[in-house]
Amino acid sequence: MIRPPFLTLPLVAAVGAACLWTIAALAALPAAQWVLPVAGPQDLSPEQILFAFGLMPRAVIALLIGALLGLSGALMQAVLRNPLADPTTLGVASGAQLALVCATLLWPNMLALGPGPVALVGGGLAALIVMALGARRGFAPVTVTIAGMLVGMLASAISTALTLGQGHYLLSLVIWNGGALSQDSWHGVIRLTVVLVLGAAGAALLVRPLVVLSLGGATAKALGAQVGAIRVAALALAVFVSAMVSAEVGLVGFVGLAAPALARRLGARSVAQVLLAAPLAGALLLWLVDSALLSLAAFGLPELPTGALTGLIDGPLLIALLPRLRNIVPPEAERNDTLPPRAPHPWRRVALLACAAVAFAVLSLFGTRGPEGWGVISGAIAASFVPLRATAILAAAAAGALLALSGAALQRVMANPMAAPEVLGVTGGAALGYATTLFLLPAPSPVALALGSSGGAGATLIILSAYAARSDMAPARLLLAGLAIGAFASALLAAIMASGDPRAWSLLGWLAGSATRVTVAGAMALAAMAVAALGAALLLSRWFDILPLGSGVAQGLGVPLGVVRLAVVLAAGLATGAASVLVGPVSFVGLMAPHIARSLGLLRPAPFLAASWCLGALLMSLAAFGARTASYPYDLPLGLFATLIGTPWLFIALLGRRHA
The missing domain is CATH 1.10.3470.10 (ABC transporter involved in vitamin B12 uptake, BtuC)
Structure with a gap:
C-alpha cells in the first residue's frame, strides 16, 4: 500500500526546488525579462542568453540525471538483491570516469564519436571486474559492494594521478570530476532525454523477469527463467544509463543509492513500484540539491559542482543501510578464517x-x-x-x-x-x-x-x-x-x-x-x-x-x-x-x-x-x-x-x- 507521504513529500520537494531555482533565476535576471529558448541568441541580451541556455537547461538536466541515476540504482539493486548497489558503490561511475580521463589526456582520437562510447567501455569493464569477484561468493551483497568500492577507489586513484600529471587540464578535469551540471545549450538535454526513453523502455521489458528473479536464483531457475541472461541484461542497461550520465556531466554520486531507498521508505514495495518511483525520487532529489546550490551562489557563496556535494550524503546513507544486511546475508558467509600453518622459527x-x-x-x-x-x-x-x-x-x-x-x-x-x-x-x-x-x-x-x-x-x-x-x-x-x-x-x-x-x-x-x-x-x-x-x-x-x-x-x-x-x-x-x-x-x-x-x-x-x-x-x-x-x-x-x-x-x- 502506498503511504500518504509518497505523494506529499515529493510535492513538497518539487515546490521547494522550484522556489530555490526561482531565487537563483531572479538574481540573474528580473522576471519581466525571462524568455523561452525559442528565440535566437542574436535577439537576446547576455543575461537572457544565460537564462534561456544556461539556467533553464540546467534545471531540466538535473531532473534527467537524477531520474537516470535513480533508474540505474534501482536496476542494480533489483538484480543483485543488494540495497547498497548503485553506480558509485559498484565502481561503474569511477570506471567510466577513468576511461574518459584516459581518453582526454592520452588518446584524444578515441573521443571522435563522442564521450558516450568511451564511458560505456570504462563502466562496462568495471562492472565485469566486480561481477567476476562477486560470482566467487554467489553475489553476496557485502562482497559485491566491497569489490565495487575497491574498483572505484583504484580507478579514482589512477584518475587523480593522471589529472595531476597534466597541469594544463588540471582545473577543467577537477571540476568535471566533481559532477558540474552547468550548461550552455540544450544539446545535453536532448541526448539524455533519448537515454531516458531507451532506459525506461528497457526497464519496462525487464519488470517481469526481475520479479521472477526476486524470488531467488534457485526458484527462478525452477520456474524456467534464464537467470544469467536476466542479470546480464539488467546490469548492461544500468551500466549504459550511468555511463551516459558520466559522459555528459562527470561523476555524480549518491543519487543511485538514495533514490531507491527513498522510494521504499515512502511505500514502494514491488519491483515495478521501485523502478517507477526511484527515477522520480532521484529527479526531485538532484533538482532540489542543484537549486539549493544555485540559490546559495546567488548570495555570493562559491558555486560548487553538484556531484561533489551529493557525494557527501553517500557515506552516511551507506552506513545507515548496513544493518539491513543482517537479514540478507548471514555473518558466517562473510568470514574467511582459514589460516596458514604456523612458522616453526x-x-x-x-x-x-x-x-x-x-x-x-x-x-x-x-x-x-x-x-x-x-x-x-x-x-x-x-x-x-x-x-x-x-x-x-x-x-x-x-x-x-x-x-x-x-x-x-x-x-x-x-x-x-x-x-x-x-x-x-x-x-x-x-x-x-x-x-x-x-x-x-x-x-x-x-x-x-x-x-x-x-x-x-x-x-x-x-x-x-x-x-x-x-x-x-x-x-x-x-x-x-x-x-x-x-x-x-x-x-x-x-x-x-x-x-x-x-x-x-x-x-x-x-x-x-x-x-x-x-x-x-x-x-x-x-x-x-x-x-x-x-x-x-x-x-x-x-x-x-x-x-x-x-x-x-x-x-x-x-x-x-x-x-x-x-x-x-x-x-x-x-x-x-x-x-x-x-x-x-x-x-x-x-x-x-x-x-x-x-x-x-x-x-x-x-x-x-x-x-x-x-x-x-x-x-x-x-x-x-x-x-x-x-x-x-x-x-x-x-x-x-x-x-x-x-x-x-x-x-x-x-x-x-x-x-x-
Missing part, C-alpha cells in the same frame, strides 16, 4: 624481512634511472642527490612501518583480518583533519598539520569503533562501514578542491602522496615514532594475544578491555595521522603488510607485529622507488603506486573466498 623470518627491507632501501638509494637506462648513482651527482634520496626513503619507510603496524594492531584488537587504517576510513579522516587545519589556520605549521591529521584519524577510529560495538557488526560489514567513511571523506575533499580556493591546490598535491617534500627533521621524527611504536607494541604483545579471544576471556584475565581498546585505537589514529601528514594518505599498505605476514605463518602477536612493521617499510620503499623511476624524469604520486600495489592484493584475497 618465526623470528628467523622476521630477521630475513628486516634484512630485505634494509637491502632494498640501500638499492633504491644508489640505484637510478637516467637517459641511458638503469645504473648506479656515483661521483658528484651522488653527493648532491643521495642525502635527498636518503631523507625521502627514510620518510617513506617509516610511514609504511607505522601504517602496517597500525593495521596489524587493529586487526588483532578487532579480531578482523580486513581491518586497516585505509579501509576503515582512518586515512580519509586524517585527510579531513589535514584539510580542516589547512583552511582554519592562516599559516599552519607542520606540527599543527600533524596534530590536525592525527586528530581526524583518531576521531574516525573512535566513531567507527563505537558504531561497530553498538551494532554488533560482522567483520565484512565493519569493513564496508570504513569504506563508507572513506567515500564520505573523498566526496568532501572533492568539493573542497572544486571550490577554486587557492589552498585547494596544495591539498590536491598532498593527497597524491610524496616523500620528496619531507625535511630531514620530519623524516627523523617519523622514523623515531615508528621505532617507538614498534617497541611499545612488542611490550604489549600479551594483550594482543588475549584480546582476539573475546571480551569475556579478556576481562576474566584482568585485562581492562575498554581502556586497552581505546588506547590502541588512539595510538593507531595518531600513527596514521603522523604518517599521512608527511607522505600523504597512501593506500592499502596497512592492510597488505599484515596479510603477507600472516601468510608467512607469523601468527603469534610479537612476530606478527614485527613482521608487519618490516613489510610496511619494504612495501612503501618499493612504492617510493617506483614513483621515482617509472616515468623518468618525472616523479609520480606515491599514493598511486601504493594503491596499485595494494588493490590487486585485496582483489586476490576476495577471489580466494569462494561461495560455499
